Amino acid sequence: MWQASNVYFICGFAAIGGALFGFDISSMSGVLGTQAYKRYFGNPVSYAQGGITAAMPAGSLVGSLFSSFVADHYSRKVALQFASVLWIIGSILMAASINIPMLCVGRVICGLCVGIASSIVPIYQAEIAPKRIRGRVVSLQQWAITWGILIQFFIQFGAAEGIGGGPQDPNQPTAAFRIPWAVQMVPAWILFIGLFFCPYSPRWLASKGRWEEALQVLANLHGKGKIDDPRVLAQYREIEEALEKEREQAASSVKMMFEWKMFRRVLLGMSVQMWSQLSGMNIMMYYIVYIMEGAHIASPLATASIQYVINVVMTFPAVMWIDKWGRRRPLLCGSFGMMTWLFVSGALQQYFGQPNTDATRTPQNSDITWIVYENRPVSSAIVSCSYLFVATFAMTWGPVSWTYPSEIFPSKIRAKAVSLSTAANWFWNTVLAFAVPPLLWNISFRMYYVFGAFNAAALIHMFFMARETAGYTLEEMDDVFNSKSRPWETQKKPKSRVDQLAEDIEAGNVEVPVPLREAPVDVAPMMKVQSSNPSASTVEDVKTASPGPATLAESK
Known part of the structure; x- marks a missing residue:
């Protein structure tokens, strides 16, 4: 079967798994303001709406914890296909919902999909990509999330405006x-089928002893199919040495993960995901309609749609330049910026808003308790702060929060550690999805101060703990985190081991053994391949090439 070999295409296609997350976020925000939804489900507000919204992240929490089992045993690719099936089932149940319990079950099943996909997509992308563009391609996960949010919101918006008499039509x-919830299964079908034409992760293949396949995938991805390309052989050697080092350690993957040096990394990955939720971004996405109603400016759905466009547009610069900007700087600048916009927005609502009483209450804003009434400049400033907040998150924490945890762990524990990190994301997502409607109802503008304080805490935490990882291979992360330097101290990055190794191979100073197919992998004879053999384009070619640079060696 034909297999794709372009890294950008493969990682971009896998990011459809992230788009499913985005579809789910706006699948709720787009219906909250419609009379069809309110009438059919009994106008759920406060804890009732919080329970409906929290059903998806609750499922995602379970899915993220379960994801490492599927990904380690059956591969990253198969895990994503399994997630696609779950999404299709959940979407069918949502579209056919006859009551709130059935809707919640559908959202839980969709959540299982999102939990698996949000854990595994970044791992798959990080293990496919070379270090120089790893941040860029893993950031495609976040960009796909923003596209999913935008596309599904406009599907919802179009359905709300075009069906019946519009969103305010009581009948x-x-x-x-139902139509938007049914349509959202289309990308899952595309992802499920398309993944048959994507390769397995070379690092997963190597971890299973399938060295010849791993080498060929590396060659297809990074050497135009030639296994004698110095970059291919250098990466192969790096992976081989890293796995050998891990095998020499007697500790199991679980025990290794909870050793203090490694557990500090696990806690850092979990913290990055936790702070990305406590920043308040997904709350802006889930309940932006309520926020716009409180600002009392224009159509809440139309005003909210601008925010989704900003989210997509402003994520693009981060995708392009995250490998140049690094990881640490966006985390610090993003926390400071989001803290600022939240404090300003909260202060504006505190000093210019008022309780939503009978004098100001309308059918359109009956779901809120605090409103800025007939003060256009202040309402515009609140909406502007919301837009600036989204733009700041999109350029900083959005892409980095997925990239950073996917690259800081060694191969032996990567799937498990990333699943724990992502589980932290979904735990706080669940808590906030359930808690924010009552918060908006009971403490109104003070909620902005709460999330502003969370961003201040994230700024301090990341300053003292987050190390820069841009430009290092996955196999070099132990060097980064075992360094005696402080995270905030600027260090001149030494030349990458894999780059030096590639130069030595190209110069003919190093020979890299590669496996033959005829014998079992664990006892297979190896071939020493030098990059100077132009006829050795694939493993099969090496085996039939004339004697010379490629010579048989002793078994490893």
């Missing part, structure tokens, strides 16, 4: 929310 048909 609006339930197709206004």
